[in-house]
Amino acid sequence: MKHTPTPAGLAALEAQLAQDLEFLELPAKPWVPKRMHDGVPVRDVVVIGAGMCGLAATAKLVLTGITNVVAYDAAPAGFEGPWVTFARMQTLRSPKTLNGPSLGLPQLTFRAWFTAQWGIEAWRSLDKIPRGQWMDYLVWYRKVLALPVRNSVCMTGVAPVDDLIAIDVEGAETGRVLTRRLVLATGRSGLGGFAVPDFLKGIDRAHWAHSADDIDFDALKGKRVAVIGAGASSMDNAATALEAGAGSVDMLIRRKEMPRINKLTGIGSQGVVHGIYHLPDAWKWKFFDYTAATQTPPPRSSTLRVSRHPNARFFLDCGIVAVKEDAGGLLVETTQGPMRYDFMIAATGFSNDFSDRPEFAALAPHIRTWSDGRYTPDMGPPRTGMLEAPDLGPAFEFRERVPGSCPMLAHIHCFNDAAMLTHGKVSGDIPAVSAGADRLVRGIAASLFAEDVETHFANLIAYDTPELLGDEWVDSTPLLHKEAAL
Ligand SMILES: Cc1cc2nc3c(=O)[nH]c(=O)nc-3n(C[C@H](O)[C@H](O)[C@H](O)COP(=O)(O)OP(=O)(O)OC[C@H]3O[C@@H](n4cnc5c(N)ncnc54)[C@H](O)[C@@H]3O)c2cc1C
Structure with a gap:
């Protein structure tokens, strides 16, 4: 409608x-x-x-x-x-x-x-x-x-x-x-700024971008693209590349399994909102260490937006060991073996x-x-x-x-x-x-x-607008004196 x-x-x-x-x-x-x-x-x-x-x-x-x-x-x-x-x-x-x-x-x-x-x-x-x-x-x-x-x-x-x-x-x-x-x-x-993995430092920017860069996706038409990471930005960048006509998009994911549960959002409450600040440091660390370890999954819709393309592939347990440039583009050494790409998108977050x-x-x-x-x-x-x-x-x-x-x-x-x-x-x-x-x-x-x-106190002393005008009552003390004298 x-x-x-x-x-x-x-x-x-x-x-x-x-x-x-x-x-x-x-x-x-x-x-x-x-x-x-x-x-x-x-x-x-x-x-x-x-x-x-x-x-x-x-x-x-x-x-x-x-x-x-x-x-x-x-x-x-x-x-x-x-x-x-x-x-x-x-x-x-x-x-x-x-x-x-x-x-x-x-x-x-x-x-x-x-x-x-x-x-x-x-x-x-x-x-x-x-x-x-x-x-x-x-x-x-x-x-x-x-x-x-x-x-x-x-x-x-x-x-x-x-x-x-x-x-x-x-x-x-x-x-x-x-x-x-x-x-x-x-x-x-x-x-x-952007968190950039060491293996990308020194690699020509013509061959890679951070997910928060202004990326020319049209230039990826027909190209072999790798996206690092399994978070929301990885999926959305991969999907955008696929929708722009990338030849293939590989998701290179270091973890053995996709994170599937959004833990901290799941326990969201006013207790969490107002309570975390007041926790002892050890508890704060425990909460955020656990959240970092379990990781936030990408949204289901973003993941489906990638996987519906036949030229999208998901590689889990695929850590990147080294990246080299040569005449053929990027040669990426991974824990699953060597892979070749024209362009890499690092959805690696911020620091x-x-x-x-x-x-x-x-x-x-x-x-x-x-x-x-x-x-x-x-x-x-x-x-x-x-x-x-x-x-x-x-x-x-x-x-x-x-x-x-x-x-x-x-x-x-x-x-x-x-x-x-x-x-x-x-x-x-x-x-x-x-x-x-x-x-x-x-x-x-x-x-x-x-x-x-000091200014506020000076204002307190200087403030002299009466609420009572002085005509609201009569002082009865003279009356008392008069009675005592009788
Ligand atoms: C892709 C993406 C999707 C997200 N989706 C969600 C979501 O669905 N739900 C949710 O709850 N959160 C989401 N978030 C997280 C969060 O809500 C957003 O990051 C949100 O934009 C945070 O607001 P902010 O004001 O902190 O930062 P921003 O919105 O990033 O604003 C920061 C501003 O600071 C300005 N700035 C920085 N440095 C300077 C400087 N030196 N001088 C002048 N200006 C400067 C920048 O220009 C920018 O406009 C998402 C984040 C991202 C990155």
């Missing part, structure tokens, strides 16, 4: 949202004292990244009355995050009913946005959310909340200036911006290796990670990705490796996937992003209030 959107439905939803916000007295009144530094205005908070997490964080800040805020994103408007850039799945994996970044406001959910335009019948018949439609929803979310986002602006550096943070920006806005708090909502590649990102050069050596004493061998096997994870405080703030070496870290909040080991999955995926934004903003609000405590 084809459904046409009704703009009137969206307008009605927006009116309802405006009314709900008014009923809830949101946004709260601005309360953070203005700051200047050498005549230059200082932001209360700068958010880097206006993907789903950056938008949720910015919205929560504004609703909490922290309004001197700006979010920058390197991508042009409507192209933030993976959804219409390097994501190659047809639909989201997540169920359509998740309340995502709605921050507890029913009218801000994907479901409200969808049904307002296409109706309840269309909602019932919707299976999973098409990825482009999820992007459309995020574009609306930003618009309807009038969030202060500036696109095509890249943060290129961070430096301390007294007790403030100076960030360098380039692009549609260029220069230095001073801020009291910095939120890094920089996504899956978070603080690092937390800060040294990969020049904009974090000033911070990287000072950031305390789990390997700096938080992990002990009795917790479980030492996994590199987890050891590199930053050791964060209660509001996602970084900690210093050596106390006193980089105090601004206490004011820089890591609101991205790299926070998972410390905070659980509240700053990356759709299910708990509102809870994450709430935790982040409560922490920022409390620390800004504490930092300005």
Whole structure:
């Protein structure tokens, strides 16, 4: 059944949202004292990244009355995050009913946005959310909340200036911006970059790509393609290559068996959302080590999207030992023997290796990670990705490796996937992003209030608007004296 959107439905939803916000007295009144530094205005908070997490964080800040805020994103408007850039799945994996970044406001959910335009019948018949439609929803979310986002602006550096943070920006806005708090909502590649296996280092980029690269799939027509990995991105990249007419696509999967159970999603609950942060470190390690060991399976639909092609093959227990280039393309030594390909796609994920990102050069050596004493061998096997994870405080703030070496870290909040080991999955995926934004903003609000405590106390003393005008009662003491004198 084809459904046409009704703009009137969206307008009605927006009116309802405006009314709900008014009923809830949101946004709260601005309360953070203005700051200047050498005549230059200082932001209360700068958010880097206006993907789903950056938008949720910015919205929560504004609703909490922290309004001197700006979010920058390197991508042009409507192209933030993976959804219409390097994501190659047809639909989201997540169920359509998740309340995502709605921050507890029913009218801000994907479901409200969808049904307002296409109706309840269309909602019932919707299976999973098409990825482009999820992007459309995020574009609306930003618009309807009038969030202060500036696109095509890249943060290129961070430096301390007294007790403030100076960030360098380039692009549609260029220069230095001073801020009291910095939120890094920089996504899956978070603080690092693409995780690239050693055997691909040094191989000509004409012969391979990372799954998050901008890949020219048309150029793979008729070619022999290998895809490394068995995750969602492996399947979606393989399917895209097959649909573009690749001659053959081999899935090279190191594991003996395909992961088939989505463990952490399976036990998802408000207990997990709010509880992980408060667990002892050994328990956090245990949860995420087990999840890393069991791995997340690719979605069934993505796997079928590959296997329905007769020229797709799945090789399990097929580790890659070495890759060489020669006149015939790529010669890949695997645990199953040598294989030949024209092109390889590494769906090998992302890393937390800060040294990969020049904009974090000033911070990287000072950031305390789990390997700096938080992990002990009795917790479980030492996994590199987890050891590199930053050791964060209660509001996602970084900690210093050596106390006193980089105090601004206490004011820089890591609101991205790299926070998972410390905070659980509240700053990356759709299910708990509102809870994450709430935790982040409560922490920022409390620390800004504490930092300005003298001003707030001075305001308390200076406040002199009477509630009582003095004409509401009569002092009876003179009467008492009069009676005593009789
Ligand atoms: C292919 C794919 C599919 C996914 N599907 C699902 C799903 O179905 N369900 C689910 O729950 N989760 C899914 N996820 C996980 C998660 O929901 C997404 O990664 C989501 O985009 C996370 O939002 P984010 O805001 O943290 O990061 P992003 O959406 O990646 O946004 C980060 C933003 O930061 C900007 N940025 C980074 N560095 C800078 C800089 N220096 N200066 C300025 N801007 C910068 C980037 O341009 C980007 O727009 C998926 C992830 C991927 C990669």
